[in-house]
Amino acid sequence: MTSLLTYDIDDKIALIGINRPGKRNAMTDDMFAELGDLAERASEESSAAVIFGFGDHFCAGLDLADVMHKMSDGDLARPVIGRHVPHVAFDKIARGTIPFVSALTGAVIGAGLEIAASTQLRVADDTAFFALPEAQRGIFVGAGGSVRVQRLVGNARMTDMMLTGRALSADEALHQNLVQYHVSAGNALDEAIRLARQVATNAPVTNWTIIHGLSRVNDMSYDDALFFETLVARNSVSGQSEGRLRAFVEKRAPRLERPSFDATQQS
Incomplete structure (x- = not known):
């Protein structure tokens, strides 16, 4: 190096x-x-x-x-x-x-x-x-x-x-x-x-799907992109998915808070 x-x-x-x-x-x-x-x-x-x-x-x-x-x-x-x-x-x-x-x-x-x-x-x-x-x-x-x-x-x-x-x-x-x-x-x-x-706290397969899926959708037609989204959504479920969903339903996962608006911080 x-x-x-x-x-x-x-x-x-x-x-x-x-x-x-x-x-x-x-x-x-x-x-x-x-x-x-x-x-x-x-x-x-x-x-x-x-x-x-x-x-x-x-x-x-x-x-x-x-x-x-x-x-x-x-x-x-x-x-x-x-x-x-x-x-x-x-x-x-x-x-x-x-x-x-x-x-x-x-x-x-x-x-x-x-x-x-x-x-x-x-x-x-x-x-x-x-x-x-x-x-x-x-x-x-x-x-x-x-x-x-x-x-x-x-x-x-x-x-x-x-x-x-x-x-x-x-x-x-x-x-x-x-x-x-x-x-x-x-x-x-x-x-x-x-x-x-x-x-990094997201499920690794979800992060991978976002990185690879969204960029490819930009190259597709409307109908092809929706078809692709269906396939990806159904195949991005991982071994962590049920546990994460259960944690939310049982109120053990952090809830989303209403953001305080600051235009200088993010788009």
Whole structure:
């Protein structure tokens, strides 16, 4: 393992850190591959996981010096056989077996936003800002952003972000569906861990069904999606289902409380 990513387990919650603060946690292909390996390990060893960045920034995107070096060596002109490294890595997050939560601070740019978009839950603090500046660098998103980011914000908003290079604040990101939670500065990681612990209490098969089922419904026609939902609902019942239902009926399970509305906290 390189020293550029960290991995810890805290009471069945995996904590994956991007540890390159001197470069605003910019990513190389080796780091993408390692992130995928750690995501796969987390799926085997934990019930939920959190991805965060060391220092002031989550991730400022690709290491462009590394990209330039590959261009000068002619690496980018060679045919690529097999799947793109970030696509493989991020699929292990987006379509793994456990939920992933990203704690977003500072720069969440380019590939950093693509990492965040592959997680199921995204928490941004006041310092976070979001951008897709690839067009200004003469390149295109290449780590799943054209699929995942576009599905979050829609075609028009992503087109705007890419054509103009505009940066969105955490509040704008909340209202444009890039993130689901907005917290005060310094609280993103704590909130992400809290959410990870909460979702980890769900039945594992239910979490897996949500992760894999909802994303596929988006690709289906109306009738196909309802048919798929019926099959999934009937086959997602696990050995825990009866006990959890009984606990609710017998008033042993926590009841849902009416929320106090705070528009700054979640969408």
